[in-house]
Amino acid sequence: MIMNKSTNDWNRGGLPVWAYGNPQLSELEKERVFRRHWLCAGHVSEIPNAGDYFCFDAADERALVMRGADNEIRVFHNLCRHRGSRVTAERSGHCRSAIVCPFHGWSYNLDGSLRTVAAPKSFPDIDKSRFGLKPVEHEIWHGLVFVRFKGGGPSVAETMAPFEAEAAPYKLADMEPIGDYYEVRLPIDWKAVVDIDNEGYHVPIGHPSLHQLFGPNYVDEAPRGGISRSFSAFQETGARLWSVRHYLNLLPEAEHLPESHRRAWLYLSVFPASVLSFYPDSFEYYQMLPLGPEECLVRGREYALPDARREMRAARYLCQRINNHTSKEDNQLMMWFREGMKSSAFDGLILSDLERGVRAYHDQLRELMPILERAEPPSPGEIEAELNGSAGN
Ligand code: FES
Ligand SMILES: [Fe+2]
Numbered sequence: 037m038i039m040n041k042s043t044n045d046w047n048r049g050g051l052p053v054w055a056y057g058n059p060q061l062s063e064l065e066k067e068r069v070f071r072r073h074w075l076c077a078g079h080v081s082e083i084p085n086a087g088d089y090f091c092f093d094a095a096d097e098r099a100l101v102m103r104g105a106d107n108e109i110r111v112f113h114n115l116c117r118h119r120g121s122r123v124t125a126e127r128s129g130h131c132r133s134a135i136v137c138p139f140h141g142w143s144y145n146l147d148g149s150l151r152t153v154a155a156p157k158s159f160p161d162i163d164k165s166r167f168g169l170k171p172v173e174h175e176i177w178h179g180l181v182f183v184r185f186k187g188g189g190p191s192v193a194e195t196m197a198p199f200e201a202e203a204a205p206y207k208l209a210d211m212e213p214i215g216d217y218y219e220v221r222l223p224i225d226w227k228a229v230v231d232i233d234n235e236g237y238h239v240p241i242g243h244p245s246l247h248q249l250f251g252p253n254y255v256d257e258a259p260r261g262g263i264s265r266s267f268s269a270f271q272e273t274g275a276r277l278w279s280v281r282h283y284l285n286l287l288p289e290a291e292h293l294p295e296s297h298r299r300a301w302l303y304l305s306v307f308p309a310s311v312l313s314f315y316p317d318s319f320e321y322y323q324m325l326p327l328g329p330e331e332c333l334v335r336g337r338e339y340a341l342p343d344a345r346r347e348m349r350a351a352r353y354l355c356q357r358i359n360n361h362t363s364k365e366d367n368q369l370m371m372w373f374r375e376g377m378k379s380s381a382f383d384g385l386i387l388s389d390l391e392r393g394v395r396a397y398h399d400q401l402r403e404l405m406p407i408l409e410r411a412e413p414p415s416p417g418e419i420e421a422e423l424n425g426s427a428g429n
Contacts, residue, residue, distance in 0.1 A: 048387040051398050053377050054413035056225040061405070062329040064423045065226075068404045069308045070095035071185040073262075074192050076310035076321050077101055079339060080109065080179045081212050082128060087146060089135075090128035094325050097185045099172050100124060102135070104146040109176065111183050112148045112169035123169065127217075135169075144169055179209030180312075180321065190261075198260050199304055205293050206314055211339035214318060214352060219335045222367065226332035227401075228374045229324045230309055232366050234397045236266060237390035242369050245358045248275040249283070250301070259396050262307035269300045283354035286347045290316035307400055311336075313359075317351050320359070334363075 055061055077092035077099060089102040091114055098114035100123065114122050121139035124131075134143040134151050141154035148169035153162055173184045175192040182192045196203070222229065232238065236256045240247045251271025257264065275281045290298045293316060302314040309324040322336025340352060376382055387395055402408045407422055 042389045046392070047395065048385075050231070050385045050387065050394065051227065051401070051408055052411050052413075053382065053384070054410075055408055056227060056374065056377055057330045058413070058419075059329045060416045060419035060423070061407075062225075062326055064405055064407075064419055065326060065401075066095035067423060069401065070326065071097060072188065073308050074175070074182040074184050074195065074306065074310070075308075075325075076306070076312075076323060077111070077174075077181045077183045078217075079211070079213070079321070079337070080176065080181060080209065081339065082217075083109065085130070087131045087133070088129075089124060089131060091122075091124060091126075092183060095185070097172075098122060099174075099183050099185070100135075100169070101174070101181055101183075102131075102146055102148075105133070106147075108147075109174075109181065110148060111172040111174040111181070113172055115170065116142055117150065117167040117169070118142050118153075178203060178206075179211065182310075195262060195306070196304075199263060199265065202297075202302065203304070203312075203314070205297070206319060207292060207341060208319060208339070211319060211341055213337055214340045215338040215356065217335070217337045219333055220367075221327065222332050222334060222370075223330060224332060224370060224374045225330055226309065226324045226326040228370045229332060229334060229366075230397060231394050232370045232373065233305065233311065233324075234264065234393040235388075235391040237388050238369060243362050243365050245277050245280055246362050248277050248280045249358060256390070256393050258392065259305075259307075259400070262400065264303075264305040264393055264396070266303040266305075267300065269296075272299070279354050279357050283351055283358065286354065287317060287351045288343075288345065288348050292341075307397075315355050317348060318355055 075094055078090050078101060082090050083101065083103040086103055086105045086107060089100055092099040092101060100112045100114040101109065102112065103109050114124060116123050116137040116139060118137065118140060121137055123135050123137045123144060125138045131146065134145060136143045143151045145151045148171065150164045150167040153159060173187050175182050177192045177196055236254050239250065239254060249270055250268040253271060254266065254268040256266045270284060272284060275284060287299070298316050300316070304312045306312065311322050313320045318338055318340040320336055320338045322334060325333045325335065327333050338356065407414055407419060
């Protein structure tokens with residue numbers, strides 16, 4: 037790639053160090069960033085039959101995604117109206133005709149309406165119509181179930197519109213899981229995970245396998261309406277690692293995709309933290325969620341169109357192998373970055389033009405939480421006051 041000499045016309049600093057691992061800011065982020073934006077909860081193929089469900093927890097909220105007897109997918113707060121228990125004990129499963137709370141046994145119909153109260157004579161008359169499970173706003177985009185715990189703002193379809201034509205040929209809605217759902221807890225602020233995902237500058241050194249697959253073709257684009265796009269045509273020759281070489285050799289022609297995407301990788305990152313990663317043979321969503329100021333969860337799953345051909349199975353295995361290496365490498369790199377910030381010698385960062393995505397993401401956070409403009413840590417009371425000002429609907 038030929039680059040013009042860089043100029044000094046943009047701010048190359050990152051977020052202030054105090055913004056990482058800050059307990060009060062973590063609460064503000066849950067409220068402003070995670071409850072008020074669309075989050076990818078899962079895929080419709082996980083709940084093919086009436087009564088199938090999966091759960092999705094984020095930012096101290098709990099969602100229950102349920103396929104009803106009428107085949108409709110609904111999303112509820114996983115919150116019993118009696119005393120707030122979860123109404124499903126497992127992460128995913130099947131309810132025959134009712135959802136029965138594991139605490140005292142109140143039951144709900146699959147459409148969320150209250151069905152029975154345990155020991156009803158122990159209560160005065162209860163108006164059942166007032167005690168159904170509370171709905172959560174949701175939208176299904178190409179088979180992916182997005183939820184938004186607090187409303188307002190554009191729909192998923194509107195947000196994704198600039199990328200609709202590019203994503204549609206992958207036929208995500210027809211895909212099935214090809215791997216287990218995974219969750220990884222990391223002892224690190226979630227923003228450190230997103231930071232590393234927002235730049236490809238580290239790929240040539242930090243990800244040897246991925247770099248052999250992409251070569252110099254990798255490009256990160258500036259975000260558009262909260263979506264960041266990266267793209268790389270595969271580098272067809274010169275791979276030394278056997279997994280990359282064999283992946284390139286075995287990968288069958290993806291006839292459902294346009295020529296430009298048959299041997300290429302596409303990455304769409306949906307603000308705040310849902311990543312859609314498309315290969316010609318498979319698709320993965322993953323997501324970073326805060327669990328606390330210095331703990332986060334990375335969760336996701338891989339999917340593909342039904343295809344039992346041996347060469348396709350082998351290509352998918354190799355693709356997963358390359359991606360597993362990449363995420364292990366990222367985990368190490370982000371830990372070193374986060375540790376470095378705690379050092380007395382750390383005095384900020386200087387971003388390359390190839391890391392503009394980090395700055396652009398931080399700008400979106402600054403817009404939602406102007407307190408991030410402060411170089412010095414604000415007092416806990418100041419962040420709390422900002423949080424109290426925004427906690428309503
Ligand atoms: S909390 Fe669900 S029945 Fe009591
Ligand atoms: Fe990486």
